[in-house]
Amino acid sequence: MNGRSTLNRLLLAISGLVLLGGGLLVLAAALDLYRRLHVVPPTGWPLTSHHEVLLSNADRIRWSDQGWWWWPAVIAGLTVVTALALLWLLAQFTRQRPTSVHLGGTPPPDGVELRGRALSDAVAAEASALPGVGRAGAHMTGRPVHPRLDLAVTLTDHATPAPVLRALCHGPVAHARESTGLSELPVRARFDVGRHKARRVE
Numbered sequence: 001m002n003g004r005s006t007l008n009r010l011l012l013a014i015s016g017l018v019l020l021g022g023g024l025l026v027l028a029a030a031l032d033l034y035r036r037l038h039v040v041p042p043t044g045w046p047l048t049s050h051h052e053v054l055l056s057n058a059d060r061i062r063w064s065d066q067g068w069w070w071w072p073a074v075i076a077g078l079t080v081v082t083a084l085a086l087l088w089l090l091a092q093f094t095r096q097r098p099t100s101v102h103l104g105g106t107p108p109p110d111g112v113e114l115r116g117r118a119l120s121d122a123v124a125a126e127a128s129a130l131p132g133v134g135r136a137g138a139h140m141t142g143r144p145v146h147p148r149l150d151l152a153v154t155l156t157d158h159a160t161p162a163p164v165l166r167a168l169c170h171g172p173v174a175h176a177r178e179s180t181g182l183s184e185l186p187v188r189a190r191f192d193v194g195r196h197k198a199r200r201v202e
Contacts, residue, residue, distance in 0.1 A: 116140035119176060126172040127151065132159030134194045149176060151189040161191050
């Protein structure tokens, strides 16, 4: 799991817990569960009865009397949260893909670079020709000096992942590492099974 996936799952988990907690509070008050279940909520617990509202007149007056700086501060805080949420959303649609790969790792001043798209196409073409592979796709991600190879492989009807994985490691992946001269080329492979029509048994 990369850093982006970890951050996404953490943010989604926190957002989900906050929304779930708020929804349960509103639901408990709307159904009057505290009275029906004979449960005494803690002192100051919000929404303990279906007659209560989320923001009473007293609360509105109290927050309005905080001074001229209160509402501008609230608006500024909400604006920052909205901007961060939009940036996070836009980041999900942009994948970091190197336009070129530095052959041999950190290049010298006159080093040779290989286009990331060319390497991806070569790996995908070689992987597609392997037995048991219906189609394959490859993408280079990461930085030019530390690239990573992502493979998406669709297996044929009767293929099993283990032999195909071994063929990938000894074939396209090994050739990609040899051709680039990189000491490390992390690879992530995702396998899928192609759809096929049901066969009639007679």
